[in-house]
Structure formats: C-alpha cells, structure tokens
Amino acid sequence: SAVISQKPSRDICQRGTSLTIQCQVDSQVTMMFWYRQQPGQSLTLIATANQGSEATYESGFVIDKFPISRPNLTFSTLTVSNMSPEDSSIYLCSVEKVTEAFFGQGTRLTVV
Amino acid sequence: LAKTTQPISMDSYEGQEVNITCSHNNIATNDYITWYQQFPSQGPRFIIQGYKTKVTNEVASLFIPADRKSSTLSLPRVSLSDTAVYYCLVGDMGGSTLGRLYFGRGTQLTVWP
Numbered sequence: 001s002a003v004i005s006q007k008p009s010r011d012i013c014q015r016g017t018s019l020t021i022q023c024q025v026d027s028q029v030t031m032m033f034w035y036r037q038q039p040g041q042s043l044t045l046i047a048t049a050n051q052g053s054e055a056t057y058e059s060g061f062v063i064d065k066f067p068i069s070r071p072n073l074t075f076s077t078l079t080v081s082n083m084s085p086e087d088s089s090i091y092l093c094s095v096e097k098v099t100e101a102f103f104g105q106g107t108r109l110t111v112v
Numbered sequence: 113l114a115k116t117t118q119p120i121s122m123d124s125y126e127g128q129e130v131n132i133t134c135s136h137n138n139i140a141t142n143d144y145i146t147w148y149q150q151f152p153s154q155g156p157r158f159i160i161q162g163y164k165t166k167v168t169n170e171v172a173s174l175f176i177p178a179d180r181k182s183s184t185l186s187l188p189r190v191s192l193s194d195t196a197v198y199y200c201l202v203g204d205m206g207g208s209t210l211g212r213l214y215f216g217r218g219t220q221l222t223v224w225p
Contacts, residue, residue, distance in 0.1 A: 004155075031211050042199070042215040043156065092155050096211030099144065103155025 002027055002095050004104035012110045013083055020079045021107045023093030028073035033094040034066070037106070043092065049076045083111045116200045121220040130187040132219050134200030137181050145176060145183045148199045150218070156199060160185070187221075195223045 003026040013019050023032060034046040047057045047068055055068040069077045080087050090106040117135040124130045136145070144163050148156035160167055162174040162183070173186040187194055197218040 033211055033213075035213075042217050043213070045212055045214065048212060094155070094211070094213070099146070099161060100158045101148075101156070101211060101213055103157070106153070106155055108153070 002029070002097050002102040004093055004095065004102055006093055006104035006107050008107055009105060010108040010110075012112060015084050015111055017083055018079055018081045019083065019109060020077050021091050021093075021109075023076045023078070023104055025074045025095050029095045029097075030073070031096065032070065032076045033096075033101075034068065034076075034078045035092045035094060035103075037090040037092060039088070046078070046091075080109065083109075085111045087111050116202055116216045118198075118200050118216060118219045120217060121222070123222050123224065124190055125224050126191055127189050130190050130194075130221060130223075132185045132187075132198055132200075132221065133182055134185070135182045136200070136202045139180050139202050140204065142204045143180075143202045144204075145174065145180075146201045146203075147172070147174065147185045148201065148215075150197045150199065156215075159198075190221075190223045192223050192225065194221065196221060 005024045007022045032049045035043040036046055037043045045058050046061045047055045049055045049068045049070040051070045051073050065081055067079045088111045090108050092106045093104040094101050144161055146161040147159040149159050150156040160169055160172050160174045162176050164176050167174045175184040197220050199215050199218040201213055
C-alpha cells in the first residue's frame, strides 16, 4: 500500500496568481501522477511525473500552465500558474503499487 | 484504451445487494477491469480488479462474462456508508499505461435508510 499526503488541503487564491501543491509518499515510487477533478466531474489525468526527467503531459495540459517537479522518489509538486476561476478544482496526486492506484486526499482550489 | 459506460446513478436501500454494470465493448486482450470508489472530498479508493470470471474480496464481487465486454460490481448488503461514486476502469496493467488511469463518469450510488 501507499500513504499519500497532500498540502495544502484547500486554498482560495486570487486570479492571476500561482499555487504550488505538494505531494509526499511514504515509500519510493518510480512514477507519480497528477489528476484534476472539476466540480461534479470525474478525474482527468494531467501528467505523469518521473524522477530525473521532465513530466509527460496529457492532451490539453501544458507545462507552462502546470509545471511539475519531481526532485526525488517520494515527493512531487504541481504548480497551477496564472490561475483563473476555471482552474477551480480538486487536484489529486496518485501513485501505483503493483496494479492498484493510491490517491491523496486532494487539494481543493478555489480561484476568485 | 477501452471506453466504459456505466449508469449515471443508482439508488438502493440498506441491506440490499447492489449490482453496477459496466460496458466495455472494445476491451483489449491485455486489459484488466478495475473498480474504484470515491467518497466526497476524498481521492478514489481501489475496490476490486479482475480479468475474467469471478473475483471476490472482503468488500465486493466482480463478475466478468466470457466475452469480457461487460462487468458487474456486486456490493452485498449495502449500508449508508456505501453511498459514493463508483468508477469502472479498463486498461493494461503493464507497460507505458501503468498508473495512468482514465476515468469515465462513474455511477453515483445512493443508499437510503
């Protein structure tokens, strides 16, 4: 199993600013994943973060808007840049152990 | 990746058995079927996974017919705490797609007293 801690759990931000979300795992993992869940919607994969290489982004997501860091095998950050109200969502970090995915509690972001 | 189709919502009463069916007509030979549960303000949680026939754990059973074009998640004797969104996912458990999950709309299960 894996225990994932995300910080902050929630935040209210002004449009045009940036927020960095932290994700800490209790064990080393090769890949970490970032998802977005817009209000009332399902989860959408943003990117895959590998340690030592640039993140791989899914269609519709770009590095300038969602820069990701992966400094070691237990930690990753996702930054939501130049925020607008449309970025108001829950952002979740995930890791895979064997064939089971584990998720953090999520960061609820509100942009005003 | 195989697309999945589930009912948007289901209602049940405490103590009843609930069966949620997922269609995945273009499932590939290497694909597994996995179900996740999500409570409000929490990340999804793994429930069960299978490839064919029947899988059972302490939480649920998963029934997969021979053609694997659908699957049914069975929750025995549900309680109020089973009210959640249930997601059916289909994908290769290895290779480049490992860990990259593509969620459909899910099924909102509401259990009433």
